[in-house]
Amino acid sequence: MRPTRDDVVLDVDGLRMRYGARDVLHDVTFQARHGEVLALLGPNGAGKTTTIEILEGFRLRSAGRIRVLGADPAQAGEPWRARVGVVLQSWRDHGKWRVRELLAHFGSFYAAYSTDLVRRPWDTDELIAAVGLTEHAGKKVRTLSGGQRRRLDVAIGIVGRPELLFLDEPTAALDPQARHDFHDLVRGLADHDETTILLTTHDLAEAEKLAHRIVILNGGRIVADGTASELARRIVGQDEVRWVRDGQRHTRSTPDSTAFVYELFQRHGTAIRELEVHRASLEQTYLTLVRQAESTPYGASAREPEEALR
Amino acid sequence: MNSGAIRAGWTRGFVELRQSFTNGADLFSHFLWPGLMLAGLFYFREDAFGSSGFALSTLALPSILGMNVALGMVSMSQQLTGERxxxxxxxxxxxxxxxxxxxxxKIISVSGTLLADLAVFLIPAMLIVDGLAVGSLGSWLTLGWVLVLGMVAALPIGAVLGSVFATARAQGLLILPILGLIAISGIFYPLTSLPEWLQWTAQIFPIYWLGLGMRSALLPDSAVAVEIxxxxxxxETVGVLGVWAVLGLILAPIVLRRMARRESGSRVAERREKALQRMG
Structure with missing residues (x-):
């Protein structure tokens, strides 16, 4: 049966993680549907990596119910593993392997799990072309540049044509050009191949650009969940209006800048000069969030923004 | 286990073997140690051991062969720690x-490398050293079973050791007790010339028995006079090596599974950070 956009691929309910006496994830709950790109956004230490590693099946949770492609990742077997892709950051591993040789080798693991619906693995040369490494296919992995290595990491993550792909901080340490190419690659996967993607990032611009939906994690709790524009409407506080009247500079914060400006002109007409309206941006809100997280000690930080934002 | 995993593992083993014998740095290490040991054998080829009538180099050649099999344990352990x-x-x-x-x-590449390294040492060594009994089929059959049993005893234990150490640096310390064991295992000098308590210690570990087994294969019968x-x-050789093999084969899957369960992206990233700090 062909999956539809309504199918829930990722279902996390009440996820908790505790190290010793310290909780790093409190009651994390979210879902992702088939073909959706979901960004887990948050400052460093918010619990993003812990969450994604639990979903990848690489870490055991303390409590909560999790379904990833219909199975519990802590108990899922090899057929499940074949449907999931993980993009890892390469370092020195497989340095002596050549690009094509390595991808063909990794691809061979998936052949046994090919189905009528999903043909596995990806053809090696097509895959190399798709990530833009054709010129480097015969090179040894250790001779690749940082950006080329990242493309190879992505290629390894998708060689089995995963139905669900995990990307943990995929563009950290990439230069702007490599980052741009990488974004194109991820969007292509989501658009053409209907791959469901969960990525973590601390970069709001990246989340806005790539994701259909953003889940903001802070201090181990989810503080917001929605599309970029939903979040901007819901969590953003006040716009800022500035103007000059009679040589006097004024600044005012307001939830409805349009109505405020209309009223301002009705009252003062052309006496108003140098009008500026600053729409409160998601970015500002996010930065405020991050600042709060960094200035308050661990554990105590979470409650406040959560209540303020919901 | 599905056949795909076996085939993929097989391919992997042979690709790694090929890589190991087609790049300069690895080739250097494949030839360095055998070369040094051959030089040693050549230098001492005239010296006799006591009144036994045997040249020291004749006694040492099979012992070194046995020691090298035991050292497969170290390379297995190094590779596992490094690759984790x-x-x-x-x-x-x-x-x-x-x-x-x-x-x-890993089993294919480590044992393949081991066999190749043994050949690199043994073939020229047989030309340098006199007095070996290598003319009969029996010698080679004995060498065969000692070799196979020795690898089955050494490699799983190596895998266990490889999963115990947290970093490649910590793993490097393993070589110290191993060198100590080599010194008391009758490799370069017969065990019978050591104090009795050291003899007993040595006989707990596989290195001595691998040396003994190899000597039994490659030396003439009269050389037995030097042994305990x-x-x-x-x-006894089969017994002790067998116990190590069984121990390793029981422990290795348990320890490896535990090690694999703990691996995740953030653990690798942590180690990378530490390693980069050390370099910087």
Whole structure:
């Protein structure tokens, strides 16, 4: 049966993680549907990596119910593993392997799990072309540049044509050009191949650009969940209006800048000069969030923004 | 286990073997140690051991062969620690049937490298050293079973040791007790010339028995006079190596599974940070 956009691929309910006496994830709950790109956004230490590693099946949770492609990742077997892709950051591993040789080798693991619906693995040369490494296919992995290595990491993550792909901080340490190419690659996967993607990032611009939906994690709790524009409407506080009247500079914060400006002109007409309206941006809100997280000690930080934002 | 995992592991093993014999740095190490040991044998080829009538180099050649088999344990352990540190193991974990294929590949590449290194040493050594009994089929059959049993005893224990150490640096310390064991295991000098308590210590570990087994294969029967109890003690050799093999084969899967379970992207990233700090 062909999956539809309504199918829930990722279902996390009440996820908790505790190290010793310290909780790093409190009651994390979210879902992702088939073909959706979901960004887990948050400052460093918010619990993003812990969450994604639990979903990848690489870490055991303390409590909560999790379904990833219909199975519990802590108990899922090899057929499940074949449907999931993980993009890892390469370092020195497989340095002596050549690009094509390595991808063909990794691809061979998936052949046994090919189905009528999903043909596995990806053809090696097509895959190399798709990530833009054709010129480097015969090179040894250790001779690749940082950006080329990242493309190879992505290629390894998708060689089995995963139905669900995990990307943990995929563009950290990439230069702007490599980052741009990488974004194109991820969007292509989501658009053409209907791959469901969960990525973590601390970069709001990246989340806005790539994701259909953003889940903001802070201090181990989810503080917001929605599309970029939903979040901007819901969590953003006040716009800022500035103007000059009679040589006097004024600044005012307001939830409805349009109505405020209309009223301002009705009252003062052309006496108003140098009008500026600053729409409160998601970015500002996010930065405020991050600042709060960094200035308050661990554990105590979470409650406040959560209540303020919901 | 599905056949895909076996095939992938097989491919992996042979690709790694080929890589190891086609790049300068690895080739250098494949030839350095055998070369040094050959030089040693050549230098001492005239010296006799006591009144036994045997040249020291004749006694040492099979012993070194046995020692090298035992050292397969160290290379297995080094590779596991190193590849856990650099993320190779995590890559395997992210693939379906990846860990099984990884282990099959590792067994093939480590034992293949071991056999190749043994040949690099043994073939020229036979030309340098006189007085070996290598003319009969029996010698080679004995060499064969000692070799196979020795690898089955050494490699799983190596895998266990490899999963115990947290970093490649810590793993490097393993070589110190191993060197100590080599010194008391009758490799370069017969065990019977050591104090009795050291003889007993040495006989707990596989290095001594591998040396003894190899001597029984490659030396003429009269050389047995130098050994403990003037016997090749094949039964005891099988017994001790067998115990190590069984121990390793029971422990290795348990320890490896535990090690694999703990691997994740953030653990590899942590180690990378530490390693980069050390370099910087």
């Amino acid at each position: 540190e650099d993320g190779t193991l995590l890559r395997a974990k992210a693939l379906p049937d990846g860990m099984r294929a990884y282990l099959i590949g 109890g003037e016997s090749w003690r094949h039964l």
